[in-house]
Amino acid sequence: MNLSLAALLVVAGFQARETSLPLGLVPDRVLFETKDGRVEGYPLKNDASSGKLALVAGHEIQEHPMESVLRSVDRRAGKLEDISSKALAGGLAHDDPMVRDHCLQLLLVGTGKLPSAFRGLLGHEEVDVVRRALQVLVRRPGGEFAGSIKPLLKHEEEMIRAMSLDAYVLGRPDELIPTCESALRREESPWVRHSVFRALGQSEDLAVVKLLLDQFPDASRTNRKVIVRSLQTLTGQNYGFEERYWHGWWNVYGKKLLEEQKAGRSSSS
Numbered sequence: 001m002n003l004s005l006a007a008l009l010v011v012a013g014f015q016a017r018e019t020s021l022p023l024g025l026v027p028d029r030v031l032f033e034t035k036d037g038r039v040e041g042y043p044l045k046n047d048a049s050s051g052k053l054a055l056v057a058g059h060e061i062q063e064h065p066m067e068s069v070l071r072s073v074d075r076r077a078g079k080l081e082d083i084s085s086k087a088l089a090g091g092l093a094h095d096d097p098m099v100r101d102h103c104l105q106l107l108l109v110g111t112g113k114l115p116s117a118f119r120g121l122l123g124h125e126e127v128d129v130v131r132r133a134l135q136v137l138v139r140r141p142g143g144e145f146a147g148s149i150k151p152l153l154k155h156e157e158e159m160i161r162a163m164s165l166d167a168y169v170l171g172r173p174d175e176l177i178p179t180c181e182s183a184l185r186r187e188e189s190p191w192v193r194h195s196v197f198r199a200l201g202q203s204e205d206l207a208v209v210k211l212l213l214d215q216f217p218d219a220s221r222t223n224r225k226v227i228v229r230s231l232q233t234l235t236g237q238n239y240g241f242e243e244r245y246w247h248g249w250w251n252v253y254g255k256k257l258l259e260e261q262k263a264g265r266s267s268s269s
Contacts (some may be wrong), residue, residue: 028042028077030043031072036064042055060087086115089103089107089115090125092129127160149168153183162189163195165180180196181211190220202233205261206232212230213235
C-alpha cells in the first residue's frame with residue numbers, strides 16, 4: 001500500500017524509517033514545522049538513514065536536518081507545473097543520487113520550456129550529470145541547446161556521443177542529415193551508429209535511403225535491424241534483411257521517387 005508523504009512523516013516522529021518517495025511521483029506541497037521555524041515545499045527525499053530532508057522551495061532545493069523536523073503542519077496535492085524546473089535542473093547535479101533520480105523523473109514528465117541552466121549541465125564535469133541532462137533533452141528537445149550539445153558529439157564516452165546525437169538532431173532537424181553523415185565518417189562505435197541509423201529513419205528525406213543501403217555490408221545484425229526499420233519507415237517497402245532486393249528496388253524506383261520528392265517540395269514552397 002502506498003502511504004501519502006504526510007502520513008509517512010508523522011510515523012514515529014519522522015525518524016524511525018526510510019520514507020523515500022517512489023520515483024516519478026509528483027510530491028505534495030508540505031508545510032513543515034522545524035526547530036528553526038516553518039518551511040514549505042515539495043519533498044524530493046525524506047530518508048532517515050541520511051539524516052536529511054530535501055525539498056524544492058521556490059527555485060532552489062533546500063536541505064534540512066531530519067532531527068530538526070518536528071511535524072508536518074499542512075499538505076496540499078502537488079501540481080507538476082508549480083514545481084520549479086530551474087530547481088529540478090539544479091537537482092540533476094545534486095550530491096545525492098536519490099534526489100537526482102527524482103528530479104530527472106519529474107523533468108521527464110514535465111512540459112514547457114526548459115531553463116537555461118541546462119547549458120551548464122551539458123558542460124558538467126560529471127558524466128552522470130551530462131547523461132541525465134541529455135535524457136531530458138531527448139524527451140523534451142529544444143534547438144536553443146544545440147550549441148551546448150554539439151561538442152558532446154565528440155565526447156570520449158560513447159554513451160554520451162550516442163545520446164547527444166539523439167538530442168541534437170531532435171532539436172535541430174534541419175541538420176539531421178549532415179550530422180549523421182559526419183558521425184558515420186568518424187564513428188566506429190556500434191552504439192553511436194545505432195543512433196545514426198535510427199535518426200536517419202526519422203528524416204523524411206528519401207536521399208538518405210542510399211546512405212542507409214551503403215551501411216548494410218559492415219553493420220552488425222543489431223544495427224541491420226535498425227537500418228531495415230528506417231528503410232521501411234522511409235519507403236513503405238519491406239525486404240527484410242535481403243540487401244540485394246533493397247538495392248534492386250532502389251535502382252528501379254529511386255531516381256523517380258527523388259524527383260517526385262523534389263517536385264513536391266518546389267510546389268509547396
